[in-house]
Amino acid sequence: MTLYPVIMAGGSGTRFWPLSRKQRPKQFLPLTGDKPLIVHAVENIAPLASPEQTFVVCGKVHAPVVRELLPRLPESNVLVEPIARNTAPCIGLAAAAIAARDPEGILLVLPSDHHIGAPDRFRAALARAAEAAKDGMLVTIGIKPSRPETGYGYVQRGAVLREGVLPIHAVQRFVEKPDLTTAQGYLASGDYLWNAGIFVFRADRILEELRRHLPETQEPLAQISAALGRGEADAVLAEQFPRMPAISIDYGVMERASGIAVVPADFGWSDVGSFTALPEVRAVDEGGNVAGGETLLVDVKDSVVLADGRPIAVVGVEGLVVVDAGDAILVCPKERAQDVRRIVDELGRRGLQRLL
């Protein structure tokens, strides 16, 4: 049983502006304080798989930075999407590449931009999921919820399929982002888990399910599979990849397939969704502040202050985000962190492309 981590690094996103840019989305930022999130993502699974078994899927513009940040990965393990088509084509591409080498190889499909607080428990959950995947199951990891979060999708667990320290459950159903009352019910029931976008399945099995539920992917993936590792691979990818539907693996396959399993787990997961999430993933001072770079905080509480090169002095505020990216500065209360995209929109209107 060989494991093939597939780190999905195709994400863009504006919620970490001014740190994040089109050229430098969230997964390439050292948001937890030291290394870029994608480097942590690879390090977290390193004990399970060699660099030769580890794949990254990313956009063309980001391939150079991926290679720079992850120099131990073979160049051919960096799979480049000609355009972004959501996760189903991304996973199809990775499965095709891995199946060419090892049809029964087990994919560990992992986000590149999340934080794992307890990597050992994370790996234990993946290893447990891989056991079920080996037997042909499509498996997801479900995060035990700690709050009635309305920003995530949920997985309802059903009957226990395999007992154990980490039991494997059947998936009853996938559910969309709930309203607060529903989320509170989910939390109280104990049967609902956060869908963190972590999937474990054999290469041949996911290709089979893609053919079944998304038949439009069959021909492009076959062509890509035949071309991979040959001279014309780039041209074939450029032609075939965009023919696949832009759809997530959740909608496209997992919610339609039967016999999906889930491993409930708890390993200090955070999706690092915005500056507001940073206190979950980094050290805070006695005032509850996350401070990076050279900062001077006087009477400051529950704030995020990230300096870059020059000092930031803050006096007498609570719950404020202050971020210097070197070429732009953001000041925003935590509860308005979602509105940072309005700044990004406005920058676009003003033609300040260099800041996007």
Added chain:
Amino acid sequence: MTLYPVIMAGGSGTRFWPLSRKQRPKQFLPLTGDKPLIVHAVENIAPLASPEQTFVVCGKVHAPVVRELLPRLPESNVLVEPIARNTAPCIGLAAAAIAARDPEGILLVLPSDHHIGAPDRFRAALARAAEAAKDGMLVTIGIKPSRPETGYGYVQRGAVLREGVLPIHAVQRFVEKPDLTTAQGYLASGDYLWNAGIFVFRADRILEELRRHLPETQEPLAQISAALGRGEADAVLAEQFPRMPAISIDYGVMERASGIAVVPADFGWSDVGSFTALPEVRAVDEGGNVAGGETLLVDVKDSVVLADGRPIAVVGVEGLVVVDAGDAILVCPKERAQDVRRIVDELGRRGLQRLL
């Protein structure tokens, strides 16, 4: 009757950190949006006096920037204090220099770091004061108060000495910064005026009063006077100036002398005391914000946002000060603007001299 403006530019101060530094105190900053305050101070009185009649008194370290900002002033009109000794020695030095040329010349003693909203009314008040000064009176300009300010000293006006569009009153007394109740009483009475540190008197008269009330100044000023314009002037200044007591002209002379007069006036005066005062002296947007440089403000009210080179984006705040000085950034609610000095203290403790 010849007028000699004396711009006092010896002030230091930390309330505009990070814009203000030891090397670049408030009077050298373009706080009103275009030119440095000291340039406005000189331009405001230009219709009353030629550059040859206009003097600046400043510290050694600031003399080069004064000469650079005010190139039309003769070099010998920039009087350099070897050390800061408050306003009485400063004015004594200027009076000695002017008396050597024109003993009955009239000094217009003016701050370098205030804002004058209506320069024509300002000049009218000075011209009126000069009429009384010509006859030997020591005159101050009293600002009609618009609020019960507890941060200023006041002048209580007495009997009218000279009728007119701008009547001249006897000064009943100078009073210290009052508490709020007292300040409210002052405002209601109509007899109290803000002491803005603007004085008008003949050179020979102020030297006479300095001799009378601060006799320790007599010998140093006599020595300085004899040396001025000669080769050894710097050496004599360095030796004699520090012998004078460090005392303000208010305490040292005006409060002790008899026969002081005041011209009540109203010319849009602001002492530009902190970032909080900027809306008094610069254009505000429809949200009541003062914005300088490239700023993006979304749902921002009553704030001061000063960018320098790189954009500052602010979302969803009220009454906040955000200032980028290029090498340091300050974020502080308006009501905590006085606490900026705590940042400056902390910088000193950390040994960050370059930022002081």
